[in-house]
Amino acid sequence: MKTKKRTLSKRIKHPVREMLLDRSGRNDLARLEKVIPRLKDSEASMEVCAALLRPAYRHYIDNVSNNFMAASLESSAFLYSMARTMQPKNIVDLGSGFSSLVLRKYAAEASNNPLVWSVDDHGGWLEKTAEFLQHMDSPSDNLLEWPDTTLIDDMKFDLIFHDMGNMNTRADALPWVTDHLSENGYVILDDMHKSDYRKKAMRHMQQEGIECYSLRALTHDYLGRFAVMAGPPKR
Numbered sequence: 001m002k003t004k005k006r007t008l009s010k011r012i013k014h015p016v017r018e019m020l021l022d023r024s025g026r027n028d029l030a031r032l033e034k035v036i037p038r039l040k041d042s043e044a045s046m047e048v049c050a051a052l053l054r055p056a057y058r059h060y061i062d063n064v065s066n067n068f069m070a071a072s073l074e075s076s077a078f079l080y081s082m083a084r085t086m087q088p089k090n091i092v093d094l095g096s097g098f099s100s101l102v103l104r105k106y107a108a109e110a111s112n113n114p115l116v117w118s119v120d121d122h123g124g125w126l127e128k129t130a131e132f133l134q135h136m137d138s139p140s141d142n143l144l145e146w147p148d149t150t151l152i153d154d155m156k157f158d159l160i161f162h163d164m165g166n167m168n169t170r171a172d173a174l175p176w177v178t179d180h181l182s183e184n185g186y187v188i189l190d191d192m193h194k195s196d197y198r199k200k201a202m203r204h205m206q207q208e209g210i211e212c213y214s215l216r217a218l219t220h221d222y223l224g225r226f227a228v229m230a231g232p233p234k235r
């Protein structure tokens with residue numbers, strides 16, 4: 001993967017922080033693979049998933065959104081690969097867009113008839129998501145505008161992809177996220193390169209007794225972004 005300007009300048013400005021994040025990323029991946037041995041093949045599986053997603057991703061960032069706002073291809077490939085491995089049944093992405101397609105693509109291929117919902121705090125982006133999903137011949141129902149989640153408030157989710165709105169909205173939505181994880185549910189928190197948000201999210205998970213695993217070793221992209229996986233909720 002190419003190292004581009006932004007990541008390079010961060011590495012020069014904050015070499016120790018970047019080194020520590022890299023190290024915890026490697027340690028956390030080893031920890032995650034111990035807890036969920038099925039994820040051991042993630043790197044190879046993500047290559048396959050990235051190749052399958054690439055044409056739609058290209059279309060999405062060129063015609064619908066852009067590469068700063070869309071989830072990275074790395075996070076998208078992990079999301080797709082992890083879903084194929086863990087076979088979640090009830091799924092929601094908070095922050096609609098390319099991730100909404102990834103999850104519907106998984107659902108269309110899965111044998112356990114998964115149900116996918118997508119939520120966004122911006123009605124205009126929900127409309128763009130609906131148009132994109134239709135363009136990709138994917139179902140465009142089950143789209144909700146945050147904070148009106150009445151239709152899914154009684155549900156618990158096996159997989160939540162949390163990538164919604166600005167970083168304040170995202171932090172404010174964390175209690176909803178952890179309240180809606182199923183017994184064996186996991187959340188993927190995207191954009192955890194943002195240190196203020198990362199601190200708030202990690203503190204929230206710690207207060208809830210939920211284990212966090214940095215996915216930096218798998219999802220670090222050329223903009224310096226990376227995701228963290230957290231779950232399952234404390235019984």
Ligand SMILES: C[S@@+](CC[C@H](N)C(=O)[O-])C[C@H]1O[C@@H](n2cnc3c(N)ncnc32)[C@H](O)[C@@H]1O
Pocket residue numbers: 064065066069070071093094095096097098099100120121122125163164165166
């Ligand atoms: C990081 S984006 C969500 C990306 C989405 N999960 C995806 O995979 O494409 C966070 C929020 O930005 C908004 N958004 C998405 N694309 C945008 C764009 N190109 N310009 C402005 N806002 C955008 C949406 O309201 C979304 O909740």
